[in-house]
Amino acid sequence: MSCRERVGTQRHMCRSALVALLVTASLTGCHQKAAAPPGEPMLAAVRGDQRAAGLTYAEAQGRLLFQQYCATCHGDEGKGDGQNASNLNPAPPDLTAPKAAPDAVYLRRVIAQGSAAVGRSPLSPPWGRSLRAQEIDDLVLYCRALARRKSK
Amino acid sequence: MRDPQIAPPRLHAAFAAIGVAFLAIFSWVFLREQGAEWRAAQQQFQALQATVKDPHQLAQSASVGGLRQFWLPDLDRIDRCTTCHLGIDDPAFIRAAQPFTTHPGTWLTTHPVERFGCTICHDGQGDATTYRDAAHHPVAFIERPMRPVETIEANCGRCHRSIDAPDAPALSDGRRLIRDSGCMSCHEIPGFEGLTFNGPRLDSFGYKVRPEWLGAWLAKPKDYLPHSKMGNFRLSAQEIDGLRPFLLSQRAQAPVDRTGIDWKKADPAAGRALFGELRCVSCHSVNGRGGDMGPELTRIGDKVGREWLFGFLKNPHREQPDTPMLEYRLSDTQLRDLTTFLLDEYRTSGGGPDQPPSSYQDPQAVAAGRATFIRRGCPSCHQLKDVPDHGRIGPSLAGVADRDPEQLQYGPTPVRHTTDNYVFLKILEPEALGQPSLMPTFDFQPEDAAKITLALASLRTSDLPASFVQRRPPVAPYRTAGAFGAWAGRYRCLSCHTIGGFGGTLSTVPLDRIGSQLQRNYLVDYLLHPGAVRVSVEARMPVFHMLPEEARTIADYASLVFLDDALDAYDARFTLADERRGQQLYAQLGCVGCHQIDTHGGYVGPDLSNSGTRLKPGWVAAWLKSPARYKPGTLQPDYGLSDADVRALTAYISSLGADGTGRPGGAR
Numbered sequence: 001m002s003c004r005e006r007v008g009t010q011r012h013m014c015r016s017a018l019v020a021l022l023v024t025a026s027l028t029g030c031h032q033k034a035a036a037p038p039g040e041p042m043l044a045a046v047r048g049d050q051r052a053a054g055l056t057y058a059e060a061q062g063r064l065l066f067q068q069y070c071a072t073c074h075g076d077e078g079k080g081d082g083q084n085a086s087n088l089n090p091a092p093p094d095l096t097a098p099k100a101a102p103d104a105v106y107l108r109r110v111i112a113q114g115s116a117a118v119g120r121s122p123l124s125p126p127w128g129r130s131l132r133a134q135e136i137d138d139l140v141l142y143c144r145a146l147a148r149r150k151s152k
Numbered sequence: 153m154r155d156p157q158i159a160p161p162r163l164h165a166a167f168a169a170i171g172v173a174f175l176a177i178f179s180w181v182f183l184r185e186q187g188a189e190w191r192a193a194q195q196q197f198q199a200l201q202a203t204v205k206d207p208h209q210l211a212q213s214a215s216v217g218g219l220r221q222f223w224l225p226d227l228d229r230i231d232r233c234t235t236c237h238l239g240i241d242d243p244a245f246i247r248a249a250q251p252f253t254t255h256p257g258t259w260l261t262t263h264p265v266e267r268f269g270c271t272i273c274h275d276g277q278g279d280a281t282t283y284r285d286a287a288h289h290p291v292a293f294i295e296r297p298m299r300p301v302e303t304i305e306a307n308c309g310r311c312h313r314s315i316d317a318p319d320a321p322a323l324s325d326g327r328r329l330i331r332d333s334g335c336m337s338c339h340e341i342p343g344f345e346g347l348t349f350n351g352p353r354l355d356s357f358g359y360k361v362r363p364e365w366l367g368a369w370l371a372k373p374k375d376y377l378p379h380s381k382m383g384n385f386r387l388s389a390q391e392i393d394g395l396r397p398f399l400l401s402q403r404a405q406a407p408v409d410r411t412g413i414d415w416k417k418a419d420p421a422a423g424r425a426l427f428g429e430l431r432c433v434s435c436h437s438v439n440g441r442g443g444d445m446g447p448e449l450t451r452i453g454d455k456v457g458r459e460w461l462f463g464f465l466k467n468p469h470r471e472q473p474d475t476p477m478l479e480y481r482l483s484d485t486q487l488r489d490l491t492t493f494l495l496d497e498y499r500t501s502g503g504g505p506d507q508p509p510s511s512y513q514d515p516q517a518v519a520a521g522r523a524t525f526i527r528r529g530c531p532s533c534h535q536l537k538d539v540p541d542h543g544r545i546g547p548s549l550a551g552v553a554d555r556d557p558e559q560l561q562y563g564p565t566p567v568r569h570t571t572d573n574y575v576f577l578k579i580l581e582p583e584a585l586g587q588p589s590l591m592p593t594f595d596f597q598p599e600d601a602a603k604i605t606l607a608l609a610s611l612r613t614s615d616l617p618a619s620f621v622q623r624r625p626p627v628a629p630y631r632t633a634g635a636f637g638a639w640a641g642r643y644r645c646l647s648c649h650t651i652g653g654f655g656g657t658l659s660t661v662p663l664d665r666i667g668s669q670l671q672r673n674y675l676v677d678y679l680l681h682p683g684a685v686r687v688s689v690e691a692r693m694p695v696f697h698m699l700p701e702e703a704r705t706i707a708d709y710a711s712l713v714f715l716d717d718a719l720d721a722y723d724a725r726f727t728l729a730d731e732r733r734g735q736q737l738y739a740q741l742g743c744v745g746c747h748q749i750d751t752h753g754g755y756v757g758p759d760l761s762n763s764g765t766r767l768k769p770g771w772v773a774a775w776l777k778s779p780a781r782y783k784p785g786t787l788q789p790d791y792g793l794s795d796a797d798v799r800a801l802t803a804y805i806s807s808l809g810a811d812g813t814g815r816p817g818g819a820r
Contacts, residue, residue, distance in 0.1 A: 042575075057302055116742070
């Protein structure tokens with residue numbers, strides 16, 4: 001936003017300066033933490049389900065991708081209970097088990113190159129050519145969040 | 153006598169005082185500038201740099217001294233954020249705390265900071281040099297503080313104007329909600345030009361519904377249909393008393409002739425079987441399960457009369473030329489059984505008269521109803537022959553995000569005054585903000601209302617340069633003609649499938665190249681007896697009860713017109729060695745995880761048991777080579793196969809089931 005607009009804003013705001021001061025002063029101090037600040041209904045609603053799941057923005061993006069690409073086998077919550085899980089041998093692992101939370105490099109490799117690339121069964125296919133780096137990063141973050149939530 | 157050239161002593165003192173004052177001010181400004189926040193930040197960063205980088209890298213790093221800024225004349229902004237956010241494009245600082253941490257994700261690769269700056273996405277005051285003035289959080293007198301990351305997708309929408317915006321799922325959801333709720337019927341919304349939202353035509357409405365149902369529906373649509381697309385208009389009893397006779401007096405066309413139907417002989421059990429066989433639930437839900445293209449049928453018996461339903465099922469297009477509902481080929485006996493089943497099974501009340509009482513013909517009430525119909529904007533969604541379209545009755549939403557937040561009303565609950573909060577509260581409950589409103593209440597869930605708000609928050613008055621705006625061109629309607637066109641119209645292929653991007657998306661199979669994908673004989677067979685190719689998919693192709701000659705016409709047309717020459721050019725003369733290697737690859741890649749052959753395997757992808765008689769080899773090969781090219785977002789992984797591997801797999805898949813066994817070897 002340019003200086004011009006800011007000056008215009010100031011001029012206008014003088015009229016209702018007192019009201020604005022009271023409102024903003026009471027709100028600015030308590031912004032930014034976990035729950036949406038009071039008096040921010042839109043923000044509270046948009047954060048609602050992310051916050052309920054204890055996820056950051058990037059992890060929530062990862063969850064959407066997980067539901068699209070992974071959940072049929074790994075299950076909506078990553079417990080290894082997707083609708084196709086019973087057809088798989090070996091069965092998909094429970095991603096919420098803390099021991100299944102390896103480092104990001106390993107996860108990125110499994111997701112991008114498939115489970116065969118880390119010496120396991122070929123049933124989890126490579127997504128490196130279907131998903132962009134950004135999407136794989138988000139998925140990695142979500143997978144780590146799955147394990148983190150369980151271990152809490 | 154005093155020399156007039158010499159100033160009086162009082163003036164001396166004044167000059168001295170002014171001089172001292174200037175000195176003090178200059179010193180203060182100098183010291184303040186020396187002690188500026190950003191200088192301290194830069195010193196901290198230099199110390200941090202020494203710990204995260206080895207000396208060699210450090211020598212190569214640019215000096216961090218001084219203010220840094222990006223001047224973006226195209227966007228009319230100067231962003232100085234990198235004065236403090238010094239590690240923003242350097243992955244070495246990924247674990248550093250703010251303000252030095254690396255920007256997450258690959259956003260800066262796709263949106264180079266030299267071209268986009270920072271505030272185009274984040275908002276805030278880019279030219280400020282202190283934390284407070286930059287408005288990282290809401291600050292008095294600053295209208296556009298930085299957006300919290302959860303709502304940042306609103307700004308994606310300023311450039312990405314198509315409904316599906318990449319990497320912005322909440323924004324895309326919001327835009328789909330706007331489209332599917334028909335907001336653009338009453339409001340001009342940039343980006344939604346040309347999109348229409350049609351409720352049913354009402355020309356023959358008087359024959360359709362039970363009078364007692366209509367009153368309840370108008371008063372509270374969600375009581376009857378929990379997922380009703382029509383909002384609650386908060387009509388007064390008086391308005392309903394007018395609307396009801398007006399709507400029931402619409403009798404342009406009586407239902408089709410049904411003389412000779414013996415309702416006493418109706419067999420609801422046969423109707424129930426038909427209901428399942430026709431796959432009505434692909435589009436209609438009952439008791440909470442099923443599709444949402446058509447209205448829920450759980451209480452259809454409370455709503456419509458028997459004669460009307462029979463006529464509608466017989467030929468839905470006569471009354472509703474634009475309905476996505478197809479016209480099944482059913483006998484009058486089948487229609488009678490189906491109608492009876494639907495009305496008996498899905499009702500909660502004992503039923504009442506099908507026809508309105510004569511008091512509904514009061515011309516005064518009808519005239520009042522007509523006035524209400526027009527005043528509340530009903531013609532925007534419901535066409536009626538003798539009521540002209542009165543245009544959009546809601547205000548234009550162009551530039552809505554730039555409305556002055558202090559000029560808006562926020563209702564009784566204290567909230568921070570932002571257009572986001574205003575729009576959000578307005579969408580949730582239009583009259584809760586203290587002003588009467590013609591807008592209906594849609595009973596959106598708060599998260600849906602927030603997503604719609606996000607989508608509207610990208611509508612600013614200042615237009616970005618055209619070089620920044622990304623928008624897919626609108627799809628041209630696909631018109632079918634000839635014998636094929638007649639059948640495609642009757643069976644409503646384009647309600648679920650697309651051609652040239654035009655049509656419905658219930659099916660994931662576009663028809664553009666279907667003739668190069670599927671074998672002609674399979675297509676005929678499938679149209680006559682649609683089965684489940686994919687076990688896990690709930691929405692299934694309806695069983696049309698199509699005549700064999702119709703199926704042949706459609707299949708022949710598809711095999712001649714809906715082609716992709718590149719696929720048909722594939723050399724399908726496979727060797728036995730190809731086939732064997734393909735079988736090995738099939739096991740090696742783990743295809744069995746998702747595909748079944750002879751009831752063995754997963755059910756994410758299609759069953760491959762009969763691929764040899766179903767699929768054309770050129771299509772199999774092209775699909776294996778680059779699935780996302782044909783279906784973005786597909787679950788078919790791209791293994792990056794070599795041409796030889798693709799050929800081997802294609803040979804194997806094309807050999808399956810040609811002899812009906814699902815085992816290789818049948819194709820030859």
